[in-house]
């Protein structure tokens with residue numbers, strides 16, 4: 001694997017992306033699932049070195065949407081056709097287990113034909129279980145990097161072992177689980193990226209989120225170079241080949257690193273896009289890295305802009321719940 005990563009040239013890269021594309025079409029066809037992303041709080045107790053909303057960043061203007069405001073986003077999203085809502089935030093303890101369970105149950109009561117995905121960081125087993133029982137279907141928790149030493153250097157408030165333990169717990173409870181990693185992290189080697197692929201192969205998650213590391217001006221990594229489009233596309237393609245039945249998003253970070261980054265990701269094995277449903281007032285405050293795209297666009301604009309982009313890239317939008325093939329074969 002390391003050898004392959006070291007020796008990819010333009011021709012073998014194109015071939016690799018093409019293999020991944022074929023694998024994706026064989027498993028999932030040409031449909032692209034759309035998920036409505038609601039970034040409901042940028043308040044975070046953790047202090048990850050790369051992240052723009054880390055607790056150590058005193059310059060960011062903090063916000064938290066109320067459960068009612070989140071329900072408003074879901075209503076708008078449902079009307080726009082979304083059947084998956086992704087609730088993402090920093091690690092914000094104001095949102096207790098009770099409040100989150102109440103919110104999830106409310107969403108499921110109003111919109112029973114939708115899937116709810118959580119992306120709210122590390123919580124204990126009891127919380128994960130109660131949120132699952134309240135109706136949450138899926139959970140995104142990127143492992144960030146499979147290198148223990150790199151993980152340690154980047155996460156002063158969290159441990160490598162616990163991150164992996166949380167992923168195992170989520171899987172055991174019954175969630176459809178999303179792991180994932182950043183490409184081009186400062187100090188990351190080809191060995192590290194090979195470990196990321198082996199880790200996802202072993203974990204066999206339902207979703208794999210992969211994006212380039214992008215610097216944020218108010219973090220300790222502000223002067224580090226960004227991960228590249230090409231390296232990230234290679235990792236998306238390899239993830240598709242290593243875990244063929246995974247759902248793989250064409251991430252916002254891909255669209256930030258290159259104007260057609262998301263389209264290129266779709267052509268290299270990705271099959272999910274997550275347009276933003278957050279209120280316009282919140283968008284610019286959920287800045288994980290510099291120059292994040294789509295911070296000034298209405299939810300409806302994002303929905304239709306992406307539909308055009310998806311069709312322009314040779315795919316079509318699928319507004320279904322879009323469960324992973326892994327899950328469908330388990331049930």
Ligand code: SAM
Pocket residue numbers: 050051052088089090091119120121122140141142144181182211212213214215216253288289
């Ligand atoms: N707090 C939750 C968690 O830790 O899973 C969810 C929110 S967190 C901001 C979502 C993801 O953003 C992280 O898993 C990380 O991979 C990504 N991210 C954060 N800062 C980034 C950066 N500077 N460049 C690229 N991706 C970044």
Ligand code: FES
Pocket residue numbers: 275276293294297301302303305306
């Ligand atoms: Fe948001 Fe294009 S995806 S405007």
